[in-house]
Amino acid sequence: MGNSALLVMDVQRDVVDLADDGSGYLPRLRRAIDGAHAAGIPVIYVVMGLRPGDPEVSPRNRVLTSVVRAGLFTLGEPGTEIHPDIAPQQGDIVVTKRRGSAFSGSDLDLVLRVRGIDSLVLAGIATSGVVLHTVCHANDLDLHLTVLPDACLDLDPEVHRFLIGKLFPQWADVVTVEEWVKAIAPQ
Template sequence: MTNSALLVMDVQRDIVALVDDGSGYLPRLRGAIDGARAAGVPVIHVVLGLRPGDPGVGPRNKAMGAIVRAGLCTEGTPGAAIHDAVAPRRGEVVVTKRRGSAFSGSDLDLVLRARGIDSLVLTGIATSGVVLSTLWHAADLDFGLTVLADGCLDRDPEVHRMLTGKLFPRCADVVTVEEWVGAVAPL
């Protein structure tokens, strides 16, 4: 039997403001979080935390450089905070990462291993960013993986469809929030 955790990644005010298309993403994600809590599945929040003018981002890193230049997800700013719609409860772990993957520059692996977690349920913004990066990193670390397709969001709907429909199923179960919540709901 697996010991799972739900990862809610990069659902921060700055990122939601850029990507949320009004499709009901936040309420749907909140349903996954509520379902996990009801089933006793730990919810772990992952945030991108950059230092002002981040000296750790080199000039060749296009994606992270654009985030730094835009002043997004800078530690201590209101935009770097987790969006109120999916805010962590007291006692829930919040992990700060420094790059794309939830494992990059964070203590996520340590937190998971200390809790005996061997299976991850991935959600977050963006499908082509943190979700993709974390999926491959977690697969290399031998975690069991599930992706909640509608618990992820991307600026480009076609990229989202390609990743969740074709690429992610190669190493993860890809299901909807409703399907997953129905499978983990207490009897």
């Protein structure tokens, strides 16, 4: 599996407030994060952050325009902070992106290259947003991919099921948090 890192993407206060379905998402994600720490796997948090006034948002970009209208992702606003239930620990890395993929407008590629990371484990909100965009981008970069379906969440459960069940298995290993934590646990 190479040198791995767990990416925790867009699990920010406002996003969790919109998407959390009461299924125990944050405790499952916390389990994945704790498992990564115990196994010595780096945890990289990826957050969406737009400058006040949104100079990086084109009116041609439908998704970002709707995000701006909803008041989401403005740097410095409390809702843009990583949710406190899964907050970074000392040594964790936080990367800020400007678009859908964790790589777009961020220094994630540099962080991975410097550390020799060639395998990513993906978790985040939304499955049809950051997870999908990052899977596509990372696949094009020839990175080994694992998606934790129960550590991903989407506003549309049917879209989540389709992506996890049909699309992602073409490019990534799809395993539950418990399966992954068990596989990486120190012996």
